[in-house]
Amino acid sequence: MNLDTLYSELTLPAKAKLVLLVLDGLGDLATPEQCYLTPLEAASTPNLDTLSKNAAQGRMVPVAPGITPGSGPGHLALFGYDPLEYQVGRGVIEALGLGVELKAGDVAARANFCTLDSSGIVTDRRAGRIETEVCEKLCALLSSKVKKIGDSQVIIKPGKGHRFVVVFRGQGLEGPLTDADPHHEGSAIPKVVPIHKESAKAKKAAKLVEQFYKAALPLLAGKTPANGFLMRGIAHQPAIPSFEERYRLKAACVAVYPMYKGLAQLVGMSRLDGCQTITEQFERYLAEYDNFDYFFIHFKATDMHGEDGDFEAKRKAIEELDSALPVLLRRRPEVLAITGDHSTPCALRAHSWHPQPVLLSSACSGSDKLDRFTETGANLGSLGLFEAKYLIRQMQANAMMFDKFGA
């Protein structure tokens, strides 16, 4: 019997509140440069310390040993969706990240401006890394002139620098398509084709991309250096069973950044928008306490400072989070999990594959007798080292949401 089927058959209705608090990129490395302390270890965290005494701890492998996840797979795993099974195209992630509210069937592409010579050969794949302002102007131009192709709507949204996204919204569309990108300079932009050749919907989408190029390229003629564009990761929003049907949990997302709101929305969580600080997010949770079973609360600063390699700032962000915790705990959820979606070690200035520490506190989590919540401490916890996709199952078990298996 399939394990997901077993979980589904054993699932009981929720009678508790479950909170997943994600400190993005929380995990870090102990290095001699920082006296062998991680930011989490160096931080003063009295509230996390108190929680630790009555919690289980462990470490989570985001996807698989050695795999560094982007935010998409990292969060899908935390939401209990196998990131290898549920792959979300880069275009979709990028569109979500830019705040486009995707609908089922939308086909989204990552795009970026490039430089073409007179015969259509790509001479600079990033158009000299134009300023965001220039990108915004060019996107506004394209948006105003190419609103529809056939019966399909075209949505164009600028990103940072030379980057933007294009979303095709219409009937009977599907990805994935090959890239409209030669992936090196000196070649022309290749024509896109369906990756699954037999798909009529993908053929329609490929035709749309071709027509979009025909309409858009002439509008850029003469613009220097951005007189062309490339499109990659062209795919539709995948069909993902909703959080509620999969776990019997009515879920809400309290995030600040559009990417995380978008990922939560992808699995059918409600978005509780309008918060700017972690204290506001916790207050929003308090206000909505009675309306949902499960809350995903996302804290971004830890990841940002990790990517900047700023140890002190990451430490302070953790302390800021810790100081705000008592707000959350005014209405303590029956099950509280605190973790990251992956590690973002300051020493690497990037996401990494290192297992993130996790703390799980409930009336039946037991105590691992650890005085603090840290990477090294979590190595000693009863949860051991496990795949992040099982965290939701641990949370459900702690919420007494599973019937016994067998007699």
Next chain:
Amino acid sequence: MNLDTLYSELTLPAKAKLVLLVLDGLGDLATPEQCYLTPLEAASTPNLDTLSKNAAQGRMVPVAPGITPGSGPGHLALFGYDPLEYQVGRGVIEALGLGVELKAGDVAARANFCTLDSSGIVTDRRAGRIETEVCEKLCALLSSKVKKIGDSQVIIKPGKGHRFVVVFRGQGLEGPLTDADPHHEGSAIPKVVPIHKESAKAKKAAKLVEQFYKAALPLLAGKTPANGFLMRGIAHQPAIPSFEERYRLKAACVAVYPMYKGLAQLVGMSRLDGCQTITEQFERYLAEYDNFDYFFIHFKATDMHGEDGDFEAKRKAIEELDSALPVLLRRRPEVLAITGDHSTPCALRAHSWHPQPVLLSSACSGSDKLDRFTETGANLGSLGLFEAKYLIRQMQANAMMFDKFGA
């Protein structure tokens, strides 16, 4: 290559004695109410302590993260059978639990008396929870009047309160069938049908159930309040490769309770019956030492006291076990594993999903330098956190039963 095939190909003949000592429901939780000690930690266990110094330790996930197993899946995993692959119907487990010696092809059902109104509607699914004595009388009545249906034998055995089991023994029978139980009051007893609709054997079994109702219901007419009965979990004893063919180990079971004897029998272990105390069980092991390669010794008290939420009694049961250990060690097996089939935390008064601690002692287990055998200590052990179904492979490896894989 399939992993089971690899194990099988590498397996050498046994030249050692392997003992699996199961303290049922051993695992527990540290809570502030008990000064953050588990019963195993609070117990005085000089003999386990001595063993720990020369043993490897770890924690085992009974089935999968968050899944709480019944005794069936819990023990099948300890015996090395994936409990998702080898599912045993509730009827079979219940029959084994009541000491029915099932044969291959037997179809067994959990049954219980209920109350029907004059039009056959279930008005009380448990017949007012009649006394065991009443149940025994009614079962005796049914047994004496319905011994056979067609060419199939009918075996009826009373359980506790309103519960009993019915076993159909004949040629060409198979489950699983749907339940003869509306699962709520106010409906009639539904007709059973095969769950795998194309199975001719299951159709025959369904027909038998129908005929059994026709024969048995009139015998209960006028009995108050138990004038009807429901049947659930109707399935045949599954085909399970025997322990001996799977592991090249001649195995014996030294258990007191019929359920565990039954589960051992299901995988082809010999039953060494007649023991009442753990000391008698250990003595039986000594007496049979030369006749088997593998001994499964089952100690029930830890689980019972866990289910009662009686911390002190669970602690004392562990101390009783510890005191008896020197008897077992008079002829020390080359490989000794001590663990539970799942956790039964006193605080939960029920089986749980929390990983159970395991201790593995052999000449080549190495030492994890742990002075005691406890949940928290086991978190630090070299065996790490692993699925219970691999314990038998660890035991075989420690018995030098695996050839090298590859050059």
